[in-house]
Amino acid sequence: MARAHVYKRDHINTDEIIPARYLNTDNETELATHCLEDLDANFIKSAKSGDIVVAGDDFGCGSSREHAVWAIRGAKIGTIIAKTFARIFYRNAIDCGYYLIESTDAIDKINDGDEVEIDYNNGLIKNLSTDEDISFKPLPDFAVEIIKDGGLLEHIKKAMK
């Protein structure tokens, strides 16, 4: 079971996810302590392992810094559900073997603090607090393959063999 942190905002950008003042390190544990800091300084204090973030359009816009994905992964966030994702952020997540969910409905059907469960194989978000199911389109097969392999580099290594 995961708790949802809902931000009814579009364009949550990479500077809010991990400010550049912390880019002098690529240590995931350290980055995680600043995850979403400039959006919500309390987020990292209240987020528990497996919790999810729900947001509007264009999540992850801005910089190509993969540090944004690492900060989220390092903070043990289960996934991000957004209406849409910015391109480089989305691609970086797949490359890291991190599954993101695109859903136009989630932002309206999940309230801050709701308990949710995600069925990735069947493309289903179960809102346990409202007893409502929200379907989403699973990632395309090639992206799922990369994620299953544990990220792009493992995927490439497999192909090299």
Place this chain on the structure above:
Amino acid sequence: MGMTITEKILARAAGKKQVTAGDLIDANIDVVMCHDVTTPPAISMLKEKGINRVFDAEKIVVTPDHFQPAKDIKSAELHKRLDMWAKEKKIKYYYPLGKAGVCHALLPEQGHIRPGEVIVGGDSHTCTYGAFGAFSTGIGSTDLAAAIATGQLWFKVPQSIKFVLNGSLGKGVYSKDVILAVIARIGTDGALYKAMEFVGDTLKEMTMEARMTITNMAIEAGGKNGIMPFDEITKAYLDEHLTNKKEYTVFESDGDAEYCQTEVFDCSKLEPMVAKPHLPSGGVRVGEIQGLAMNQSYIGSCTNGRIEDLRIAAEILKGKTVKIRTLIVPATPVIWKMAKDEGLFDIFYDAGCVISAPTCGACLGGFMGILASGEKCISTTNRNFVGRMGSPESEVYLSSPATAAASAIEGKIADPRKYM
């Protein structure tokens, strides 16, 4: 069915005759750009996975820029990792301190950008190089690691939006004002996943430097790449700057190529623009916001730190005194030297500005001009997100170098046309 310039370049890179928007392709990469923030993690990943090879030591260009000269111990460690790797791998085009510059100004200047090629870089503003009729896009560290090791990456061929720029720019209006107007119209995700193809007679009156300001900010509209047709102005720049490999292939969009959207701009009607916080799409005419008090003016970055930008700023600052902290950041050592030799440094010094070493510096909130809470900065950079240049309680207003210079003189947002 005809193809767009973007489709043609990607088809060539994938060894195919024809590609269509939506196709997944494996493209051969011609140039990989590496800097100090995103490359050290890529190097570590490769090491960790036991992948030791570099696909081509002559096709990787390395320069520290974000935190150089090293701003603290941690960034010095990043530079050390980058330096050791570049030397170990015998990277031919490595630009350490002294030669290092803001990557997107440095690579074209040093002759690493050619039309028709596929260029990737571990930086979102890698889209800059599309001004030369190349396909160029920003990637993260894992993609960068893959590109360094294999020289290949997968891409989904993007749909293209055509931006038709017509008319001559008026006095005090520059390419920065054009791109701020474009983003104000379509929004920061208006071109999400798409190629932004810029055409039209306005481009004919722009230097390559001015054009690069436009493609540089394609990412601020969510674009995968920005691209422009090759012409005699492109050729003249390349004739001057290409030193190693001088041959290239020019591609152009077919007359019946498919566009998902067309946006037409009468650029003769544009006025100087200022993008209000906290999105680059917050552009308004300078008249709507003039008089707003600023604490700092910042003239530099991969968007507007080239010699033409410094000349424009100097023209306005000549014989004047700035009322607020004003930083001039030449983007590369060559630009720095040109500005010095042309006497621009004297103008800046006399006006009360400070001149920095080439660096990305405060553009991304690194160092060299960070904002305190409650402060406002007029800046020639590309992003005005919350906390971008410092405190999350500071504000960044994006403009051309002319508007930033005029605002420095008045200590508040000012219309540059009255200083011309």
